[in-house]
Amino acid sequence: MYKGIEASRGIGIGSICLIVERDLSFESKHIDDTDAEKARFNSAIEAFKAETAEMAENIRKNIGPKEAEIMEGHLAMINDPTMAGEMTKMIEAGQCAEAAVTAVCDMFIGMFSKMEDDMMRQRASDISDIKVSLLKILLGVEDVDISKVAPGTVLVAHDLTPSMTSQIVKENVVGIITEVGGKTSHSAILARALEIPAVLSVPGITELVKDKDTAIVDGTEGDVYINPDGDVVSKYVIKREEFIRAQAELKNFFGKETVTADGDRVELFCNIGTPKDAKKAIECDGEGIGLFRSEFLFMDKPHLPTEDEQFEAYKEAVETMNGKTVIIRTLDIGGDKDIPYLGLEKEENPFLGYRAVRYCLANKDIYKTQLRGLLRASAFGKVKIMVPLVTCVDEVRAVKALVEECKQELKAEGIKYDENIEVGCMVETAAASLIADLLAKEADFFSIGTNDLTQYTMSVDRGNANVAYLYSAFQPAVLRSIKNIIEAGNKAGIPVGMCGEAAADPLMIPLLMSFGLDEYSVNPVLVLTARSIISKWTKAEADALAEKALSLATEAEVVALLKESAK
Amino acid sequence: MVSKVVKVTNEQGMHMRPATVFSAAVTPFESDVKIGFNGMQYDGKSVMMLMAACIKCGAEIEIICNGSDEEAALAKAVELVESGLGD
Structure with missing residues (x-):
């Protein structure tokens, strides 16, 4: 059994889909044709904005307006003169777009992650999301399409970015396990809004599992089991039924005297x-x-x-x-x-x-x-x-x-x-x-x-x-x-x-x-x-x-x- | 150049939303809009810099405007902060 932070209540039992981190390394090179590089950068920014706006819309429709604010925040940040503006300046000085994106985002990540305020530290992970999305677009790296996972899937990832979360089909994902994040992280908030059991901050979990492994996610206690014995599975099947029954029963009390x-x-x-x-x-x-x-x-x-x-x-x-x-x-x-x-x-x-x-x-x-x-x-x-x-x-x-x-x-x-x-x-x-x-x-x-x-x-x-x-x-x-x-x-x-x-x-x-x-x-x-x-x-x-x-x-x-x- | 010291009164301080409201409102002005806080100056047209300043509720900030429409920019900025930044 592995221990993590209980971030969204409930029991999920299913088959693992491991979301592998994509290789986003690049070679920093000096650019001579800075106009062409700027054009490449600008089209990446436009693609990012379009993608983000679509995700915001998806989340608003499927989850709620409050949760969509995360993506709207990303838009506000990328529209900020000090973000794209600083990046453009670096490109004009001869840096490649990937290096410019990395340098500016890392500077802000460093700045926000040092703050005492919890909400401000959260901004560091927002900027990290923006950086990853921009690099993926620039490098032409495609993401796993989470919207296509089979029913009964437990998602395992280093971190679940809002962009990933926005693709989750609630009926198909029965649990979420990540290596980072706490109770107030975006992944936790979205998991709770979707009512998907989630355990976050399980150290090294992406190294411990492979696709199709069976996992039990106990989002109430913060426990995770990988390829458990039959006894454990039957115990958790019962626990899951009890949880579902109790939840349904509680909902029946809404609006009652x-x-x-x-x-x-x-x-x-x-x-x-x-x-x-x-x-x-x-x-x-x-x-x-x-x-x-x-x-x-x-x-x-x-x-x-x-x-x-x-x-x-x-x-x-x-x-x-x-x-x-x-x-x-x-x-x-x-x-x-x-x-x-x-x-x-x-x-x-x-x-x-x-x-x-x-x-x-x-x-x-x-x-x-x-x-x-x-x-x-x-x-x-x-x-x-x-x-x-x-x-x-x-x-x-x-x-x-x-x-x-x-x-x-x-x-x-x-x-x-x-x-x-x-x-x-x-x-x-x-x-x-x-x-x-x-x-x-x-x-x-x-x-x-x-x-x-x-x-x-x-x-x-x-x-x-x-x-x-x-x-x-x-x-x-x-x-x-x-x-x-x-x-x-x-x-x-x-x-x-x-x-x-x-x-x-x-x-x-x-x-x-x-x-x-x-x-x-x-x-x-x-x-x-x-x-x-x-x-x-x-x-x-x-x-x-x-x-x-x-x-x-x-x-x-x-x-x-x-x-x-x-x- | 014109400036005025005001107190930030909205509960959350300069978080994402208030910072977005502020920068969006002052961006149309031609003048530079800077926020003086804790001995530093931050670009008032930048959401990122406004948040990076870590301005909490109750903090006193100096709004400094410089440019052709500085009076109007300052008036707008002061009004926004005093009205609680849309919170």
Whole structure:
């Protein structure tokens, strides 16, 4: 078995088509007739543009407009004066076209590959693609025609260029293996868009295989088998069927309501970090936003965002969600999230220090700017304000008073906002959990942040490898805390959500259902998975499991029970 | 020669798309358009050089135009950057 990077999920079993690198070596020679060489170069450029435009069109039609941007980028680059222009200059000085193309492309590859920025480094591979395509045209080298491979083919190549990928016929290619590339490379993006299992960066794979070898590509785990035993093949045939069934089953949940096996409705929201992510939430069939982290507005800029900047960002998310709930968490800085221009002092215990609502209430001007931005956005949809790191009732009251103050100001200025905007709190500290009944009288809703709740309840820094083993939401202490919070909210008649990672955990979901959670907020890509898990449990089954789980004394016992009972 | 310092405000900085938008908009001008950043000058009509400059969101850049239509070129360039480069 060979290990690589899992780049596109699924299992592919098939016969290998090895894409051999073409020999693109050439002899550099001095050119006397530079006009003729320029003409040869220009016709190669024209051929390249025509070829690239056609591929872009192919990808747009067969895969999607976003993926076609890669090829459009190649066109923009070759049209750049510093690309073809520099090459022409070198030809005029007597270099052959091949040498000019190589020199200019290599210069840019060198420049981009040294950059820290991941997206910029990706440009180096774009230019490398351009170089190879131009050299092939100049040298008259033909590519393997990938569009003609037989059904059941596993493509093996050093690298899969976008030009190769654009020729892939989805029905015929069952897997992709390459020697280079990572999860964000073009090959990975295109493989995922085509839903073809892919394992990238398998060292030396082109040397290890020959045409017609049998290969298994496990794009979920990143494993590759070449000419495997019958046992392995049968194991993977089963795995492949299971994967296909699970995928099909998940797709069935798209556009459906989120209901338990009893038919009880719960809400399934998404966690997002920027207004643009709201589109993703919609694409993934999220029913609202359960956590919109507002920190990006403060971290991406060298200064505090203005009220207008904040308003525009919140409004964009709210309008994208088109009437669905958007819960926006107010500034949650401090702890591990530093904003340099605020000049916060280094603290001995940042997680126990000056952060989140504590900072905001001490800097009312900054906080009011945000609250006004939020209130103004509330005129465009359903906005709820969520206060992070609450530890006592006074904090909720203080925030509500500030919200009231902002409302009066806006009213006096004749600016619209939602008069009935809800203000809720994150319940993510041991203190808030213990007084959940008191907080429930003040807050309009709760949202449990399991990451911080686990950290504070267990008194554990999950970044510290020596103690990270204690960091688990399945610790009996954390489970009791979650149960207490949800019950307090239910009793007071306010909705309780959860926006930590645990809300999408298949092992945690039945417990949350039993405790009475109203709203699950998950990463957009996990919406369908969570909906599927929720649909499998009845309240009675979940209650029976929760009762057993809560009677157990250790985390290991709890996890073992939940795994054994998982559906 | 005319010039102005502006702040790049689009989220992604001078990536592929913003760089393409910028160079396409200033190319029709006869004037040279240069971007001064980090002590270097880059050709504003070149997507490649704009990207190579590695200009991030929040960076302050100097737009320098030189030629017969330098005022118009500068006005256009400044407006583009301030409006977020089509992002």
